[in-house]
Amino acid sequence: MLRLASFANVRKAVSHHEDKVAVNTLIQGVDELRKYGGRIVVILCTNRLSVLDAALRRRAAIVEEFTRPDIAERKELFSMDLAGMGLSDKQLSELATVTGERNGQPVWTYSDIRTRLYPTAMAKAFPNRPLTFQDLTDSILSMRPSPVMEDK
Structure with a gap:
């Protein structure tokens, strides 16, 4: 031992x-x-800003902290990304709402939406038909957002 x-x-x-x-x-x-x-320009990214070495942080001219998007930002993201689908304002609002905090789960991140939700929804439709609002909502309800990484 x-x-x-x-x-x-x-x-x-x-x-x-x-x-x-x-x-x-x-x-x-x-x-x-x-x-x-x-x-x-050097861009360094971390999801644990508080544990970044102080000597390295002192060398940064700018430190930007990105948080999870609020409902308006999520709606704008859906509006921009899904413009070709012709979704109504009500549908965009619903997507923004259901990707918010629910059932003790955190708000979805931009990455959750773009790199996980969209491909999952597309897989439901491709190759037989176009992507639908229902594909998106079904996918959201079957998935979980990424967990919050504690930064302390």
Whole structure:
């Protein structure tokens, strides 16, 4: 037992060291970009902003935090993405509503809608017929939004 616990502690220490090396390498890479005199943009994304290394965050000129879309933003997304379907305002509002918080589930993310909902709904229709409002609502009701990642 002692040997196994010791191995776990060593592995944890090695893993922590590897993490530090990776962060330091990333910071050095970002610092090296200064030679371009501000003519380059670096975009770093995380769903755990609070655990991002402070030294890396200090180098950011802008930090943008994206939250899950509210009902108006979801309706606008559906309106833009599904414009060719000829959905009514009422149908767009319904899609925005059912992708909101319900049954203890969180609000759907933009990614949930674009990378999960649309392909699932399309699979119901393709290749036999065009996508319908019913395909979208059936898919929404059979799916769950991605879980909220705690950032603390």
